Amino acid sequence: MNTRVLLVDDEELVRGGLRAILDAQDDLEVVGEGADGAVVVPLVALLRPDVVVLDIRMPLVDGIQATRDLRRRLDAPPRILVLTTFADDENVYAALHAGADGFLPKRARPTEIVDAVRVVARGESLLFPAAIRSLAARHATPRARAGTAVVDLTPREREILRLVAGGLSNGEIANELFLGVQTVKTHVSSLLRKLGARDRTQAVIAAYESGLVPL
Template sequence: MTVGIVVADDQAMIRAGLRLVIGTQPDLIVLGEAADGRAAIDLVARLRPDVALLDIDMPGVDGLAAAAEILAAPRPPGVIMLTTYDTDENLDRALRAGVSGFLLKVSPPERLFAAIRAAAGGEALLDPAVTGRVIAGYGRVPKPPAPAAEGLTPREREVLRLIAGGLSNGEIAAALVITEATVSTHINRLLAKLGLRDRAQAVRYAYERGLVRPGDS
């Protein structure tokens, strides 16, 4: 399957570099480019890509505002934020918008490719350089465990814990000695029970509700 991508950045050289790097992968293709958030929103609506790569700092409508509008539309693509500055405010706004990835522009190409493929598959990937800060932020104030009335089975809670730990479906399957198809079933069920859109929201939910704490293994 070929993953279609829209790239949005106000710097033409950055857009050209991303197109060039992404073009080295046979399963990834850049469908279009935008120089600001409003143009990105319109381009996504017109081209219906699988993934949108959005720079945070763009004139007019910034990348985070664009992400929120894109993700509020029916059948949205996965959205990955690209930034030079990994501030806590940007991280929090990105996660609240429901993005599928948050990458620094200094990240290696392999991490970009992994994030794009994860987003296209409905998964989430945060740059390792910022993951620790996200976890610390949600775990700073101890919270009581969420009540069992939330309706998750013990297995679904375990899958949620592993998702929050950053594991892929394959890694979860290996850890629990089950198939990836079974992992997908558990994830779909727990997302539906909790009223969550995707894995990124599941990670945020797990830390906010005290289901997972920094240092859990």
């Protein structure tokens, strides 16, 4: 079954380019387009996409608020991939906090765009550890860095979170720590629950903000 994709960007040329790239793949299908975040929730309810590719900057409702709306108003929201210039790092950080599953520069190569959609469609987070570290260093307040709850994590969970923050996959963590992949998955699920993080991206942010992983 193809991965269904909704494109939301106020620039028609951007949407057209993304559609051409994604529709050229046998496993991806663009099922709709929107020009503002205000239409995201009704379009998702109508079209049932698996992934929403969402611009951060739009005139009426931006991608940050649209991400919040999807998370709050839908019981089973799609995966969310936000588009950014990387110069707009404050908004990228806010989008990740709001629940975006990953971010991608608008100038990414076609292969990178395709890979990013596939990654988030599989239920994984699109992590750029160095970029997230830089964002946290610029935008996390000292209070936030001290206040994120990591005290309930076990030593093993802290160790695994540090490796997640380094960009390692579950399989790579398993090899590093001589554990089974399922054991790593169990630890990751537990640390996400304790941190109140919905995915690995938010867990990495928490790791930096808490000081568990140095900025």
